[in-house]
């Protein structure tokens with residue numbers, strides 16, 4: 659019922675010593691899923707690489723070429739925390755390709771939902787520039803792919819990463835066919851995501867931001883989340899749901915934190931699954947974004963997967 663998309667290629671994106679977004683996030687998760695026997699309950703598939711044309715659905719060719727060039731010449735930095743290593747371009751093409759691989763299988767009806775265990779993450783990457791650990795915007799490329807390849811007219815992106823997904827917001831700010839919803843700590847990195855940011859032109863009303871102060875308790879968070887997901891899916895009638903699944907709202911996350919417990923990610927997932935069942939035959943593709951607590955991230959992902967599996 660649930661697909662897990664993963665490849666060791668994601669471990670080759672090397673962010674350097676001491677970086678919170680590092681390969682051990684995925685290594686620890688894979689080890690934990692294998693140990694807890696959840697691995698066997700999933701259909702595990704390798705991703706394909708996204709083509710230049712597919713990444714180009716969001717990012718201009720000059721930017722894609724620039725990332726390739728930095729990688730080909732041994733690596734460099736896009737900003738103080740966003741590293742491109744020699745293998746990063748390649749890894750990023752597969753990270754962007756993972757949700758596309760998942761979408762093809764989910765749309766065919768072979769599996770009803772999927773989780774992409776990927777890095778580099780994506781939701782901070784704006785079309786012309788990567789930032790905040792993100793090179794290509796995996797979730798945004800996935801939504802564009804659903805529009806272009808499958809002609810979907812209504813895609814819902816739910817972003818519960820503790821940081822505002824400025825890149826995804828920018829991509830669809832004027833687009834009424836993609837409803838973008840983010841709950842995030844505010845004020846916080848990257849600085850955007852005020853309640854008043856609701857879209858522009860035809861896209862007005864199709865961006866929903868719920869900024870939360872650092873002391874927001876999980877009960878309040880879940881109430882707000884439930885109301886928005888239930889109400890907005892009933893109005894918007896999504897044909898497909900993409901989750902930007904960051905796990906850095908976990909209360910002990912070293913660079914995030916918003917008082918969520920590990921189990922709360924299961925609750926959030928159940929709420930989305932319920933709406934997906936009601937409106938789009940359960941079709942969900944979830945993409946890993948942040949989540950930096952070394953021992954809690956695998957547990958958060960386990961909880962998320964169990965809810966996708968309906969366990």
Ligand SMILES: [Zn+2]
Nearest residue numbers: 819821904948
């Ligand atoms: Zn984050």
